[in-house]
Amino acid sequence: MSDSIDLLQEARDGNRRSLSKLLTLVEEGNPSPVERGTGLSLGITGPPGVGKSSLIGKMIDVWVDRGESVAVLAVDPSSPRSGGALLGDRMRMTNADSSDLVFIITLETRKHPGGLMDCLTPMVDILSECSWENIVIETVGAGQSEIRVVAFADRILLVDGPDRGDIIQAEKAGIMELADLIVINKSDLPEAERAAKAVKSGLSVGEDETTPDVLLVSAHSGEGIEEMVDALANTTTSPDRERLRVRERLISAWDSTLLTSNELENTLQELEKGSITLQEAVDCIRKEG
Amino acid sequence: MRIVVAKPGLDGHDRGAKVIARALRDGGHEVIYTGLRRTPEEIVRIVIDEDAAAVGLSSLSGAHSVLIPRVCDGLRDAEINDVIVFAGGIIPEHDRQSLYDVGVRAIFGPGTTSTEILEFLSTLDERSESGEPVGVGEEAGWHW
Known part of the structure; x- marks a missing residue:
């Protein structure tokens, strides 16, 4: 985090390299300052x-x-x-x-x-x-x-x-x-x-x-x-368009939760084997989240 | 690895650069292709803005001895010392040493396989992990 605060300070002062480094950090999932x-x-x-x-x-x-x-x-x-x-x-x-x-x-x-x-x-x-x-x-x-x-x-x-x-x-x-x-x-x-x-x-x-x-x-x-x-x-x-966008953002957040779930791999394997139903799979991931 | 593939100067042929860009992509790398006729200054800026780890310069027009050192100098002037510079295209044997001396780490001519370029890149990974110089602003001497 302290790294990113330093980078932000330099980026604010117009240092492009610090800016691109900071953006990479955030892209990799590190917290933003x-x-x-x-x-x-x-x-x-x-x-x-x-x-x-x-x-x-x-x-x-x-x-x-x-x-x-x-x-x-x-x-x-x-x-x-x-x-x-x-x-x-x-x-x-x-x-x-x-x-x-x-x-x-x-x-x-x-x-x-x-x-x-x-x-x-x-x-x-x-x-x-x-x-x-x-x-x-x-x-x-x-x-x-x-x-x-x-x-x-x-x-x-x-x-x-x-x-x-x-x-x-x-x-x-x-x-x-x-x-x-x-x-x-x-x-x-x-x-x-x-x-x-x-x-x-x-x-x-x-x-x-x-x-x-x-x-x-x-x-x-x-x-x-x-x-x-x-x-x-x-x-x-x-307001209509804003509502549609919020909806897309929610679906996006939902997808993200699903795709980054720890249970995803297991659940896919179970589904492949046919040992659980789709509904059970959804329930399982929701519980984990 | 995040790699910029660039065409410096007035050279209008980029089939080679595009083939390399694809080969690198298929090797699992992230490639940013600049398009034709970029100045050394523009290339340096793209490397900085894209936070690239390496830059491949393709030259077929004979201007390599002017343009490639300018990119290397530009990177060092901007204190981008850890970026790896490699080159390809038509670069005669007798011009190569002077390019290695300014920080170029590999030169790939006609007939190079894409496997070889990917091997070069993984060697770079190994070298930088063990702290050996690979960047344009780091100690010269080693090249592929």
Whole structure:
């Protein structure tokens, strides 16, 4: 703990190495020296290949031009087979590596059998404590566990592409309901406008003042990025969405309890042998927890 | 191990770097690939921000004798002495000693098997556990 207090002090004074060391400590499950829940974050998610990382690269440029600092926690899935990971998000945010106002760290999901939730919140808190103004969590919105990661953010931006197929994936995954703002990236492509209309019409059933806006942007040309950054700053989340997020966070905490339970391995073996029923297995783990 | 795989300079060929990145991943390592055309300063910053334990530099363009020492110097200037630097690509035999002298711990040329690189990494683990120098700012002399 004393280590992490020293590191925090140095990180506050602008030492990047101390900051990254401290974040690693917290990621590995050590207690954070910062009070929990003090930082605010922006979650950015969307189907694979819609240009999230490129878009974040452009958003970084806008923030840096305005003199604001930005820290990105890029969450990357890892190979379930080897346990290794190939993390390539950074390569799309290339302008970022030369400014003191930008800090990017890549996280892999593998190291966290119970999900990233246990470390993500304290990491955001630490970054906020060290005066990083914009804190972004990036995840691939391709599965339930990734949605749960993004549900830990205070505001959520959903990025989509011009192919109608992409948004269907997002709908299936249940991300649409959580988003405070939706953008269709690749607005330089001809289908983008139609995709934006389709998303709008999908949302407008039962539209009220809490329905998120849909904007067109292009990470390629930079079109619409400033407007998007401004829109994000002015977005407030609705109670409905907040409730859905709290729900995802609870499920995430529940999963984490299950997956880190001491009884998990035993219970799996018993189930495999057929010596207990699923209900008995659930009861057993609940008792242990 | 958390490893940055980087392409310094204007060299536009990264098939090799990507193959290495995959081999390391399949060996159970966490690999952060930087993409093409990064400056030595950017690479140093990425190593710091990502809290990496090692950095692999791939160079095919002939600029290795300029760019690789700059990364090593940059790491030492930032007092990142424990990070391991290794290199790969087209690096002729007669250029290698000067790179070892600036802190590079291994150079892998064409024909290297991925098993060999993984062996190098596990040797590093053994060496650092027994307190022997492996980092870029630690005593030079030993290399793979």
